[in-house]
Amino acid sequence: MDQKRSLRFAGWYFLYTTGLSLLGLVIVGIGGYLFVGGLTFGPETLYGYPIPQVTTQSYLGIVPVILGLAVWRVGKAWALYHTLTGAIAEDLGETYDTEHVKSDIVAVLDDRLSDMQQDLQSVNRELRNIKQADEFDFGSEE
Structure with a gap:
């Protein structure tokens, strides 16, 4: 002061x-x-x-x-x-400043949500790849 x-x-x-x-x-x-x-x-x-x-x-x-x-x-x-x-x-x-604090919190949450979205997309890609690999695997069941 x-x-x-x-x-x-x-x-x-x-x-x-x-x-x-x-x-x-x-x-x-x-x-x-x-x-x-x-x-x-x-x-x-x-x-x-x-x-x-x-x-x-x-x-x-x-x-x-x-x-x-x-x-x-x-x-x-x-x-x-x-x-x-x-x-x-x-x-x-x-x-x-409450507006500044709010904007900081929103920015952090936005970053976390985008990270989660990227993680989900990569998990979905890996699951699709595993599914496609299982469809073309013919000789291992005998």
Whole structure:
């Protein structure tokens, strides 16, 4: 594969991973916002600062965080699969020309069939010669 194609597929991989990572980061940010927004300050203090209390709304912020991480990881794997298979398919598409392979196979089969035809013709000739020789053999049966 030449450098131009390699750079093109590397660029696509970079764009896919960057876009999906940013999407995952935005989803994680939304989850963090929901988590922090659900915190309330309770009556207990630690060195004079109130201790935050986790509420039910705060627990709902965990779902987008997990979803954002999943988008990032699955997106990274998809980007690798998509660009790698595309690069390999494009490279093999030029390396292995199916029409050329078909024509080679047909040529080999044609050669084999013509050899078989010649062998059959020579066997038929030999059988005819043996038959003709047997017709004119008169004295050996006594």
